[in-house]
Amino acid sequence: MPEIKFIDILRKHKLGARVGLRTEGHQVAPDIEDALRRIQEMETLIIDFADIEVMSHSFADETIAIPLSRLVAGEHGEKYLAVRIDKDELCVDLENALNKRGLVLLRLRGAGNRHWSILGTLSDELRKTAELIGNLRAVSAGDLAPRLGISLQACSNRVVELGKKRLIQRIRVEGERGVKYENVLATG
């Protein structure tokens, strides 16, 4: 799974671990968009926030929330974005920036892709569904519905909604019939 270090992008712009002004974020944002452009369809770009000490609301909005809103609008095709952030404090303003735009994002903690959570506001139903899909690999709506205790139609509606938010993706498993769903961090 392609992964970039946020600090490397900041250093390229002569910025340090403490960012920043909205105008500085505006200068950095094209690099994030470029990185999204370079990944393959169905891939998830992970932005690693290691070594970042401070990030303001405005900077988070310019560099993560706005590029994500373009991604969700389909400007980059069928691609996904996630962040790797160990420091909880960095998530506060990022989450507020996501909430203002009605966005959600997967957050990884530590090495690997096992420990994840969802940043941003999501209804309890959608959160529960996203978490269940994340804990199961490649699950169909038919398998999900009874586990959630809802009808197949209601389950289908939820997975469509989560797909639009770029939290899950539709896949086809070789040798198996029908469409399945998995967390965007599951592949690769």
Add this chain to the structure above:
Amino acid sequence: MELNALSAEQIIKDTCAGSSNTIDLTKCTFVEVSGIIRLVLLARHLTFEKRSIQMMIPQSEDVQGYLERANVFNELKGYCTFNESIEHLQHRERNPTSTLVELRSLDEENQARAIIDCFSTSLKAHKSINSDIMDTIDKVLFETLQNISEHANPGDFFAVSHGLAALQRYKKKLCLSIGDLGVGIRKSLTSNPKYPESRYDHTEAIKAAISGYSRHADIGRGGGLMSVVAAIQKLDGWLKVRSGDVAVTIAANDQQRVDQYVLFPGTQIDINVPLLQS
């Protein structure tokens, strides 16, 4: 007399609403950064109003020294006369102090980064300033200083907003004040037709700004001041946002108090964060 936000409001009232052309600081025994930010902004504002202001400087040599160290006389240069010479103060070598970051001017956004770095460097050395406070002050400065150039004079790229910032660390608290002479929060907010002047007086405009409303049509904008409030509250601090003819004080427990003052241009923000005893 102490020169703080409250006493400065009385001086603003006497000079702006009244006819006094004298700012009398002779009996001043203590100065806070919130007071000096308002004092400098007031002198500049009155000059633009074609008023000739005389400032009676404090009799206390300690206070004179503090004002000099805080760069106040330098920032007042050309905006008022003094009742006695201040030259001897300016020839005196400034004793560097790590508790005060003197008045810094900000008229263009590219000056903001230098001011933030300077404030950070000053705070870094102290045991009573933990990383939570450091990080919060940086975030507060990012959001408030960029607002000066962005909102102080929206649409007028050549306007000078007279942005100022100063910081004072005491044993038990940290005080940060930021101010400008721009158009203020109400005029900035109501430039968006979604927020008409008829519904947004100065109080409502400030309350809207700290709740995430913005003049920008982009729904994602406007969270800056809201994030400042949340960050300061998390440190059990409070802040006061003064714009137009009111000041809204937001306490750590989210209680708000509105104080009515005389009309004054721009926006002034005072932040107070308690420090743990080291």
